[in-house]
Amino acid sequence: MTAPRTPAVGAPTARLEGPAKVTGTAPYAYEHPATDPLYLHPVLSTVARGRATVVHTAEAELLKGVHAVLTSANAPRLADTEDAEFAVLQSDEVAFRGQFVAAVVAETPETAREAAALVRVEYEERPHEVELDPGHQDLHTPRESDTGSPPDTRQGDVEAELARAVVLVDEVYRTPRQDNNPMEPHTTVALWETLPDRLTLYDSTQGVHTVRETMAAVFGLDPENVRVTAPHVGGGFGAKGAAKAHNVLAGLAARAVPGRTVKFALTRRHMFSLVGYRSPTVQRIRLGADAAGRLGAVVHDSTGLTSRVKEYVEQSGLCSRMMYAAPARATTHRLAALDVPIPFWMRAPGEAPGMFALETAMDELAEACGVDPVELRVRNEPGADPETGRPWSGRRLVECLREGAERFGWYERDPSPGPHRDGQWLVGTGVASAVHPRANNPGSVAEVEYGSDGRYTVSIGAVDIGTGARTALTQISAEALDCPVGRVRLRIGDSDLPGATVAGGSSGTSSWGTAVFEAVRAFRDEHGADPGPGARTRAEASHNPDLERYAMYSFGAHFAEVRVHADTGEVRVPRMLGVFSVGRVINPRTARSQLVGGMVMGLSAALHEHSVVDPRHGHVVNGDLAGYHVATNADVGGVEAHWLDETDPHLNPMGAAGVGEIGIVGMPAAIGNAARHATGLRVRELPLTPDRFL
Numbered sequence: 001m002t003a004p005r006t007p008a009v010g011a012p013t014a015r016l017e018g019p020a021k022v023t024g025t026a027p028y029a030y031e032h033p034a035t036d037p038l039y040l041h042p043v044l045s046t047v048a049r050g051r052a053t054v055v056h057t058a059e060a061e062l063l064k065g066v067h068a069v070l071t072s073a074n075a076p077r078l079a080d081t082e083d084a085e086f087a088v089l090q091s092d093e094v095a096f097r098g099q100f101v102a103a104v105v106a107e108t109p110e111t112a113r114e115a116a117a118l119v120r121v122e123y124e125e126r127p128h129e130v131e132l133d134p135g136h137q138d139l140h141t142p143r144e145s146d147t148g149s150p151p152d153t154r155q156g157d158v159e160a161e162l163a164r165a166v167v168l169v170d171e172v173y174r175t176p177r178q179d180n181n182p183m184e185p186h187t188t189v190a191l192w193e194t195l196p197d198r199l200t201l202y203d204s205t206q207g208v209h210t211v212r213e214t215m216a217a218v219f220g221l222d223p224e225n226v227r228v229t230a231p232h233v234g235g236g237f238g239a240k241g242a243a244k245a246h247n248v249l250a251g252l253a254a255r256a257v258p259g260r261t262v263k264f265a266l267t268r269r270h271m272f273s274l275v276g277y278r279s280p281t282v283q284r285i286r287l288g289a290d291a292a293g294r295l296g297a298v299v300h301d302s303t304g305l306t307s308r309v310k311e312y313v314e315q316s317g318l319c320s321r322m323m324y325a326a327p328a329r330a331t332t333h334r335l336a337a338l339d340v341p342i343p344f345w346m347r348a349p350g351e352a353p354g355m356f357a358l359e360t361a362m363d364e365l366a367e368a369c370g371v372d373p374v375e376l377r378v379r380n381e382p383g384a385d386p387e388t389g390r391p392w393s394g395r396r397l398v399e400c401l402r403e404g405a406e407r408f409g410w411y412e413r414d415p416s417p418g419p420h421r422d423g424q425w426l427v428g429t430g431v432a433s434a435v436h437p438r439a440n441n442p443g444s445v446a447e448v449e450y451g452s453d454g455r456y457t458v459s460i461g462a463v464d465i466g467t468g469a470r471t472a473l474t475q476i477s478a479e480a481l482d483c484p485v486g487r488v489r490l491r492i493g494d495s496d497l498p499g500a501t502v503a504g505g506s507s508g509t510s511s512w513g514t515a516v517f518e519a520v521r522a523f524r525d526e527h528g529a530d531p532g533p534g535a536r537t538r539a540e541a542s543h544n545p546d547l548e549r550y551a552m553y554s555f556g557a558h559f560a561e562v563r564v565h566a567d568t569g570e571v572r573v574p575r576m577l578g579v580f581s582v583g584r585v586i587n588p589r590t591a592r593s594q595l596v597g598g599m600v601m602g603l604s605a606a607l608h609e610h611s612v613v614d615p616r617h618g619h620v621v622n623g624d625l626a627g628y629h630v631a632t633n634a635d636v637g638g639v640e641a642h643w644l645d646e647t648d649p650h651l652n653p654m655g656a657a658g659v660g661e662i663g664i665v666g667m668p669a670a671i672g673n674a675a676r677h678a679t680g681l682r683v684r685e686l687p688l689t690p691d692r693f694l
Ligand code: MOS
Pocket: 206, 236, 237, 238, 239, 241, 345, 346, 347, 348, 349, 503, 504, 505, 506, 661
């Protein structure tokens, strides 16, 4: 699998849609122009568990401009209600606070909102439980996972290795619930046409085909009669990685007013119960090592929560299966099923909380052994993947650590644990590793067409969620076609285009690019090097046997400098530096933006992000951007993202891995480890708020 090397790939091409975005002419889903649209505003449950016994709608219905008030009593019946998340308004059961119990469709957004406020709901409340408390709750082993990984693994004689360890770390690490807050909240614009029944959604989503499939199944429509487009998307981070209940509600509303377009934008508050979130975790890590810090055993037991009505598991233990060499290891995942909204993907699901725990524990081990934290990691470098025994497609963690240490000035630090004072500030530095699977998901299809204007049109139902995927995929197409970028017209963001996998798991560029390469190869086979106008070929990415032969991961090393105020406990991070091994970089400008963005989101997780749930009522108390703090410019000092010059020869024809998620992984641990070095205090729970240092 060698690619022709044209200048297209590797160039810092500016986002092709950049001018349209900054001039406000790039359409987002909600802005889809429609004649006389109607607007939807939902009514959310105010109890965490029970039944909405009576929904009083008369007052709302009398309001001028109201077209419909939907409740479980009058909403159209759905064809498939097996998945509780999508069984919207199909019964009066309330499974969590903030669930849809009614919705108003009206002529203006203001009227819809006002009418929704007039809907009065009587509840029969039942006792509920919303806080993760592993010591007092029934835990179960997850039944399923979105990655297909087993919940538990065990290798070697764990007990014997722990018993003979000279140095033992045995600690519990906690991460809080975090909620996705992309700039653009979830929006969907729905149109239901009849004869035949046909549903069109303009949707802020990471996957037009996945939303189409879900909508078709839920509404009992032929997928051919469902169309989903996502022209531009203002971020997703996983929260838009699948259809959500609001898509179904919009579809129900549109069906109630056929021929009229219904617009639905979730408010920021709505998002805190309806689009998924990162489960809180409680993670016990046990590391047994010899005096030199060589690991004998790695044990990672992770507990999270899930909703009682639909299971989702935050797979925090996966990283401990492959990160470091050890003759014995065990990982477990357990869940408490509670009366909470349904958790889902949030940037680097699993790795983000998991690597906070593992990389903090590694720092504790380094300190206990008196070994430099960089050297400790180098010492535990596995030759092959400890989980599968497969060779790495390219594991260059050690180079990331070494280059990062060099660039950061790591060895200038005083290795003693701290405190280290500089006036009123305590100052320290920390390091942590990063990891993320390199994905190449099967199933994407691309089409190449040669036009009479001498340009190629490349079509694939991919989505650019703001990452620069449109630009990178155009560059990849130019490379595959061996032509300049200007001769490629890329069409994405529409389920009428050839099927594409979701923009998630840092898999988009890799998976879609593979399909584009295949389509170009098939096009050349069919039409030769000198095609005539109208020549067209479609191809699906064929199976890549290397995906089962090699362990494919991206790696990175984070370094951070932290200052903690001696009197107030305020934590500042003047400097973050990461070095990453992510295969070949398609576009250094957009790649850097993804890596820096990930690091900043890691900073955000380290210092701020925490959804505080009120156990009495089950809602997030700080469910808006005034209360849910995310890192802003004022929090960010110097951020540098570097990468190794490399190609992954096994992953895909481009040799490129995804860059969307790895930046967040390990960043909170590097900051926490730096805070420990600064203050002498070890904080094993995120976020690192000032009170923890007083
Ligand atoms: Mo990402 S959490 O896979 O969209």
